[in-house]
Amino acid sequence: xxxxxxxxxxxxxxxxxxxxxxxxxxxxxxxxxxxxxxxxxxxxxxxxxxxxxxxxxxxxxxxxxxxxxxxxxxxxxxxxxxxxxxxxxxxxxxxx
Numbered sequence: 001x002x003x004x005x006x007x008x009x010x011x012x013x014x015x016x017x018x019x020x021x022x023x024x025x026x027x028x029x030x031x032x033x034x035x036x037x038x039x040x041x042x043x044x045x046x047x048x049x050x051x052x053x054x055x056x057x058x059x060x061x062x063x064x065x066x067x068x069x070x071x072x073x074x075x076x077x078x079x080x081x082x083x084x085x086x087x088x089x090x091x092x093x094x095x096x
Contacts, residue, residue, distance in 0.1 A: 069075040
């Protein structure tokens, strides 16, 4: 009787350990896929950052700013002689 109990217990423990190994393999595979997905996402974000950085440098370029001001905002160059000085209204009110 003791021998039969030992054999059943031994087989049960071995089957349990086999299931634990299968579960471990499954979790490792799932984590491997998750790591690959996160690495792919990281590469996409790095590329997006580089693209946006390049776009920022282009937009900060003085010639791009000048072109935007002329085309989109209808701004024109003016001469210094076209600028008129206006008196400060609050300064004139204090004199009265």
